[in-house]
Amino acid sequence: MNDYIEALGYLAPELALTALAMVILVWDLLKKGRDSSHLGYATVAGMAVIAWMLLGQWDSLGDSGRHPETILGMVVIDRFGTFFKLFTVGSLAVVALYVLFDKRERKHGIGEYYFLLVGAAIGIFFMVSTNNLLLLMLGLELLSLASYSLAGFHKGDKRSAEAALKYIVFGGLSAGVMLYGISLLYGLTGTIDLNAMGTGSEGVGLAAQFATSPVPVAVAVVLVLAGFAYKVSVVPFHFWTPDVYQGAPTPVTTFLAVASKAAGFAVLLRFIGALFMVEGVQETVMAYSERIGLLLAILAAVTMTLGNLSALRQTNLKRMLAYSSIAHAGYVMIGLAAMTTQGFSAAVFYLAAYYFMNLGAFGFLLYFEGAAGSEDVASLKGLGWRYPVVSIAMVVFLISLTGLPPTVGFYGKLVLFYAGVDAGLAWLVVVAGLNSALSLFYYFRIVKSLFLAQADDKSGDGEPGLGGLIAVLSVATIVVGLFSGPLQRWSDSGTESLGLPPLEESK
Amino acid sequence: MGLGAYVAVSAALFGLGIVTIISRRNIIYILMGIEMILNAANINFVAFNRFGLTEAGSLEGKMFAVFTIILAAAEAAVALAIVLNVFHLFDSIKPSEADLLRE
Numbered sequence: 001m002n003d004y005i006e007a008l009g010y011l012a013p014e015l016a017l018t019a020l021a022m023v024i025l026v027w028d029l030l031k032k033g034r035d036s037s038h039l040g041y042a043t044v045a046g047m048a049v050i051a052w053m054l055l056g057q058w059d060s061l062g063d064s065g066r067h068p069e070t071i072l073g074m075v076v077i078d079r080f081g082t083f084f085k086l087f088t089v090g091s092l093a094v095v096a097l098y099v100l101f102d103k104r105e106r107k108h109g110i111g112e113y114y115f116l117l118v119g120a121a122i123g124i125f126f127m128v129s130t131n132n133l134l135l136l137m138l139g140l141e142l143l144s145l146a147s148y149s150l151a152g153f154h155k156g157d158k159r160s161a162e163a164a165l166k167y168i169v170f171g172g173l174s175a176g177v178m179l180y181g182i183s184l185l186y187g188l189t190g191t192i193d194l195n196a197m198g199t200g201s202e203g204v205g206l207a208a209q210f211a212t213s214p215v216p217v218a219v220a221v222v223l224v225l226a227g228f229a230y231k232v233s234v235v236p237f238h239f240w241t242p243d244v245y246q247g248a249p250t251p252v253t254t255f256l257a258v259a260s261k262a263a264g265f266a267v268l269l270r271f272i273g274a275l276f277m278v279e280g281v282q283e284t285v286m287a288y289s290e291r292i293g294l295l296l297a298i299l300a301a302v303t304m305t306l307g308n309l310s311a312l313r314q315t316n317l318k319r320m321l322a323y324s325s326i327a328h329a330g331y332v333m334i335g336l337a338a339m340t341t342q343g344f345s346a347a348v349f350y351l352a353a354y355y356f357m358n359l360g361a362f363g364f365l366l367y368f369e370g371a372a373g374s375e376d377v378a379s380l381k382g383l384g385w386r387y388p389v390v391s392i393a394m395v396v397f398l399i400s401l402t403g404l405p406p407t408v409g410f411y412g413k414l415v416l417f418y419a420g421v422d423a424g425l426a427w428l429v430v431v432a433g434l435n436s437a438l439s440l441f442y443y444f445r446i447v448k449s450l451f452l453a454q455a456d457d458k459s460g461d462g463e464p465g466l467g468g469l470i471a472v473l474s475v476a477t478i479v480v481g482l483f484s485g486p487l488q489r490w491s492d493s494g495t496e497s498l499g500l501p502p503l504e505e506s507k
Numbered sequence: 508m509g510l511g512a513y514v515a516v517s518a519a520l521f522g523l524g525i526v527t528i529i530s531r532r533n534i535i536y537i538l539m540g541i542e543m544i545l546n547a548a549n550i551n552f553v554a555f556n557r558f559g560l561t562e563a564g565s566l567e568g569k570m571f572a573v574f575t576i577i578l579a580a581a582e583a584a585v586a587l588a589i590v591l592n593v594f595h596l597f598d599s600i601k602p603s604e605a606d607l608l609r610e
Contacts, residue, residue, distance in 0.1 A: 134571050141578050145585050152589050158596045162605040164589045169537055169602065172582055173528060176544030179575060180521055183551035187514070190560030192567050243608040 007071045013053045013085060014125050020046040021118040028111025036111050040100040043114045047093040051086060058082045065497030074132045081129030083348065083494035084266040087355060088124045091259040092117055094359050094469070098251040101465035102366055105251055113153060117255065120146035124263040131194040131274060133182050136267060137175075140231070144171050147260060151248040163247025170230065170240040178227025184220035188213075194274035195499075206275055210288045221275075221292070228271065231264030234333060235303040238326050242310075245322035250369060253318065254362035257325045262351045265332055269344055272296075273498045277339060289339065297337035297428050304330025304435045311442050317365055318375045320442060321358075324401060327439060328354055331432055334416050338423035341500040346412075346419040348491040349484075353412030356480060357400040360473040364394040367470060371462040377449050384450030390467045391450045393474035398443040400477050403436045408481035415488070513554035521547035534593075534600045538586050545579045 008015065024039050031038075058079060061067060066078030099105045099113060120143045127139030148171060152164025182192070188209045189197045197206050210217045230237040245253045276289045307327030314320035332354075335347025365375070367390055372379050384391035400409030413436065420429040480487060492503055520543050527540030549572040555561070556568025590600055597605050 134567075134574060138574060138578070141582070145581055148585050148589065152592060155592055156596070158605075159607050161589070161593045161596050162607055165534070165593050165602060165605055166608075168582075168586050168589055169534070169541075172538070172541040172586065173544070175578075175582070176524070176541050176548070179548040180544060180551070183517075183548040183555065183571075186568060186571070187551060187555035187559050190555075190562070192571060247608050 004072075007075075010057075010067065010071050010077050011075065013050050013057065014122065016046070016050050016053060017118060017122050017125060020050075021115055021122065024111055024115045024118060028115070031111075034110075036114075037100055037106065039111050039114050040096050043096040043118065044093050044100075046118075047089045047096070051089045051093075054082050054086050054089065058086075061497070065493055066499075070131070074130055074135045075126070076129055076131050078129070078497040079494045080266070080270070080348075080497050083490060084128040084262060085125055087262050087352065088121050088128075088259050091255065091262075091355060091359060092121050094363075094473075095251050095255045095259075097469055098254060098363060098366055098466065101463050101469065102251070102370055103463065104370060105249060105366070113150075116146045116150050116153075120150070120255070120260070124259060128263055128266040128270075131270070133185070133192040133194065137179065137182065140267070141175060143260060143263065144175065147171075147252075147256060150252040150255070151244055153249050153252060159247040160249060161247075163244045166240055166247075167244045174227050174230035174237065177223050178230075181220050181223025181225075181227065184216060185224065188217060188220060194271065198274045198276075198278040205278075207278070207288055224271070225268075225295075228264060228268045229299070232261050232268060232329050232332075233326050234299050234329050235306050235326070238303065238307070238329075241326055242319050242322040245325070246316065246319045246375075250318070250362060250366045253322075254359060254366075257322070257362060258355055258358050261325065261329065262355070265329075265336075265347065265351055269336065269347065269495075270498065272336060272339070273344065273500055277500055279501065293337055293339045296333055296339075297425055300330050300333030300337050301428055301431045302330075303327070303333060304432060308435050308438045308442075311439070314442070315377055316375050317368070317377050317380070317446070320377065320446075321361055321365060324361075324439065324442075325358065327435065328358070328401070330435070331413065331416060334420045334425065334428055334432060337428065338419045338425060340419065340423050341495055341503050343416075343419040343423055344498070344500065345492045345495040345503065346415040348495055349488060350412040350416050352487055352491060353400070353408040353480075356473055356477045357397045357407070357409050360393060360397040360470055360477060361401065363466065363470045363473065364390060364397065367462050367466050370466070371460055373460065377446060380446065380449040381453040382450075384447075387462050387467070389471050390462060393470045394450070395447055396474040396477055398446060400481070402440050402443050406481050407477050408484065408487075409477070411481055411484045411488075510554055510558040513550055513558070517547040517550035517554070520544075520550065532601050532603060534590050534602055537602070538583065538590075542579055542583070545575055549575050 028036060028039060061079055070076055095117060096114060123139045123142030127136050130136050148164055148168045151167045152160050154160035186192050189206055191197055199205050206217060226237060233241040276292050304327045307323050307330055311320050311323035314323060332347050332350050335343040369375060372383060400407035403409050403413035417429045496502055524540045524543030524547060528537050531537055552568040552572040593605055594600050
């Protein structure tokens with residue numbers, strides 16, 4: 001009994017999040033009238049409290065960065081998980097503010113909007129802090145089910161309905177395939193704990209199994225990877241992304257592109273780290289780890305190239321940003337393919353950089369939808385002069401997305417490329433460099449449309465609150481870029497808590 | 508009957524599920540295909556738990572199967588709600604007729 005009470009202490013952030021979800025649901029039932037913005041403010045306030053709890057947890061974890069025991073046999077408390085929980089809380093707060101600040105979205109912003117967002121966050125919290133495949137799967141599905149409903153949240157809107165339909169069909173399929181892969185992994189190793197699977201008790205770890213029966217192991221691993229690839233929209237499991245991102249309400253798209261994608265990467269990093277980067281495994285079965293590394297590198301190259309090439313052809317800004325987010329998933333994959341602690345840390349850092357620039361870019365999209373009533377790049381014409389602050393902020397985000405200094409995107413790419421070259425993936429870094437140049441073309445088209453054309457006088461007023469938030473994000477993009485040290489230390493410390501070989505003091 | 512028979516049945520069910528999803532145009536059949544895949548995984552979990560490498564008395568696989576059943580139910584509930592909304596708006600439950608979002 002005491003164990004349970006002690007365990008609850010470690011799960012305080014999760015419990016607080018669950019309590020918040022319940023409060024929102026009940027408060028929504030009790031309230032009078034249609035205005036539910038107080039629920040949005042409650043969500044934002046709740047996020048602040050949970051962020052404070054998480055920061056306390058971060059500090060309380062000692063030098064190793066993780067709690068020595070697995071809570072209730074399932075939950076792992078480490079800085080890696082805490083990093084991504086903070087990430088989730090941060091993006092959820094911004095998304096909730098987007099809903100609050102945008103008057104068209106606010107109309108739809110009934111209590112369930114916030115409830116589903118918080119529910120998705122609970123799923124993320126559990127999936128990023130476990131080595132147990134059962135809990136991982138449950139967290140993933142909780143996130144997915146909330147996301148499906150959110151994608152179809154504008155009930156009368158055909159596009160939103162279609163997005164939800166496509167999302168749940170592909171999502172259900174990929175979850176099924178992944179579950180089947182997990183069942184095979186369970187059969188091959190006799191455990192559902194990732195660490196036990198990797199190291200193996202009594203010589204039945206995955207590496208040892210691979211030595212005797214490579215085909216079943218390969219099938220199982222590929223099926224599970226397919227499920228993750230879907231979640232982070234890596235080619236060839238990306239095709240749902242543009243449709244769903246375009247059809248879903250813009251704040252929801254923001255949530256999917258930032259929080260949901262980062263959570264998928266967090267789980268993928270944990271999975272690869274536990275199964276393929278175990279000390280001793282590399283020596284026994286070299287081929288096993290190397291092939292996975294090569295597979296990830298090829299996926300990375302194809303993903304970023306296809307994402308950027310498709311983005312070039314888009315005229316719809318929302319769809320363009322969707323393809324751009326696919327390309328960025330490809331960049332993050334460089335860190336995974338490196339299969340080193342340094343590479344993982346670079347991937348984590350890049351995701352944090354991605355947080356600022358992508359939240360900002362989608363925020364601009366929302367602002368511009370409200371002001372111009374359209375999603376086309378062409379109808380941005382001359383709006384740069386009408387809304388200078390927001391437009392300049394957007395230019396900052398685009399510079400960062402391209403990876404040019406002095407923004408956080410530049411340092412993110414720098415550490416990624418550095419880790420890639422260090423791991424002997426120079427060819428992949430060259431591909432990524434070429435891709436960054438390619439992305440400049442379509443990012444520049446937005447800037448050109450904003451500033452180098454005459455406006456026609458059809459646009460309405462922007463939302464001042466939303467504009468302010470975007471400006472803050474753009475300042476953060478530059479400031480974090482100039483002073484990237486603390487963030488770098490955080491991502492290093494988070495990655496080391498995975499139990500990977502420690503980082504050398506290289507840079 | 509040994510482990511092999513169970514795994515063969517589950518593999519067949521998995522394959523049939525994939526074929527159903529690819530070949531059928533009706534969303535209800537597609538959802539049924541997904542259920543078949545989930546149940547294929549369930550057969551695996553239970554069979555591996557009984558015959559596989561697990562320690563004696565371990566319930567991990569069976570527990571996983573129970574939770575998968577719950578997951579399948581939850582997913583079906585959300586999916587049918589979405590399908591109902593699509594049917595209201597498009598007067599059809601064929602995914603091919605909901606095609607506003609494309610290049």
